[in-house]
Amino acid sequence: MTESGPLPEDVSAVQSSLIEWYETDHRSFPWRETADPYRILVSEVMSQQTQLSRVEEAYHDFLDEWPDVAALAGAAQSDVVGFWSSHSLGYNNRATYLHEAAQQVRDAYDGSFPESPGELQELMGVGPYTANAVASFAFNNGDAVVDTNVKRVLHRAFAEIHNVDDPDYETVANALMPAGESRIWNNAIMELGGVACQKQPRCDEEGCPWREWCHAYQTGDFTAPDVPTQPSFEGSRRQFRGRIIRLLGEHDEMDLDTLGHRIRVDYTPDGEHGRKWLQGLLSDLSDDGLVQVEEGDDQITARLQ
Structure with missing residues (x-):
């Protein structure tokens, strides 16, 4: 580990091993195949507390109906809300906010999305996490994404995170991310958490690229922060x-x-x-x-x- 924090001395090897692992094989989602900020925003809003199995079909249907930000901005709000409800995508106010955000892009930004996380937060219903995700995946202009999967990865991988009561995940995540590589890095580390470093880890089965550095793999202590479970939709x-x-x-x-x-x-x-x-x-x-x-x-x- 470095003297300044919980990162391995050879950070470049840690970075390159993860990127190579991701580029060799990863789950295919349509929003990973585009840099269109509109499509990425749609996927991010849909994915909030909704299972990805439901999101993918809804994502295609939504874009068939409203293929770009201008089309969504010109739609009737009741149609957008009706779509959201019929596809069981969670709270309908997300559909309202997404519709209003599209109108903001049309009216206040001449149809072009702002590119920085700070500017993206000016859009209706876009909080810090979503703004950073859009900046990262659309413009390669974001900070390190820190969601529950990433926290689990960092908690297990680095002893100095694992053994701290209130660890600074954001600082560690940003120190670990290669400069100017938010698009590939955030996709890769989120994939690591979603595939190999699950609540029940699959280190060897998925060929985790961090096994030689990972505190959990070396010690067998795979404890991690509690991960909120999706509340039951049926009867809710x-x-x-x-x-x-x-x-x-x-x-x-x-x-x-x-x-x-x-x-x-x-x-x-x-x-x-x-x-x-x-x-x-x-x-x-x-x-x-x-x-x-x-x-x-x-x-x-x-x-x-």
Whole structure:
């Protein structure tokens, strides 16, 4: 290790071994085959808390419908939200933000994406992680990506990370990344975490290129930070919010009880999953700017915004 931190003395060998491993063989995803910032942004937003098996099909369908940023910016927001819901892509406000970000690119940036992580964060719904990913994969202009997979890799590989209560992952990750190589490096280290350095490691099976330096491989201690699990979609509020959006997309408006009976078989107006429960879902959707709720003298109705 170097005197300045937890990196091996021959950092260049660590870097080149990982890049060679990635370039020799890696999983193929369509967003890895493009440097188009629009397509990369779509993939990043879709991938937030959504399984990649669902993302890939939705990604192709989305681009068939809206192939570039101008097409998405000119689309009706209700169509974008309806697509998001029908493909079970998680919270519908992500679709709203993506649509608004496309309009920002069209109106404020003359149709061309900004290229730095800081500028990309000015786009609606684009946080630091997504901004850095787009800057890295579209423009080769990002910092080291640090997601849960990368943290697991660094925690296992370097004893000085493994043995610190609150390690500085970002500093180590950026020191490890070759200068000006964010596109290939971030893809490679994320692939290492996703394929070889999983929660149940597959070091030898996947030919991990870091075995000779890795603290975990040398000691057999493969503990790592807890990795959040994807909450169950079946029966979740996200699932019923999606059903509401789909139904309201098919009807001009629906009254509360009709809507309730259509979205779940055990709906009873005064029951556990009744009017109060349904009004809570509609309130959330209204706060997100997706649904308009009207209270009349004898009934409550809902429609898409």
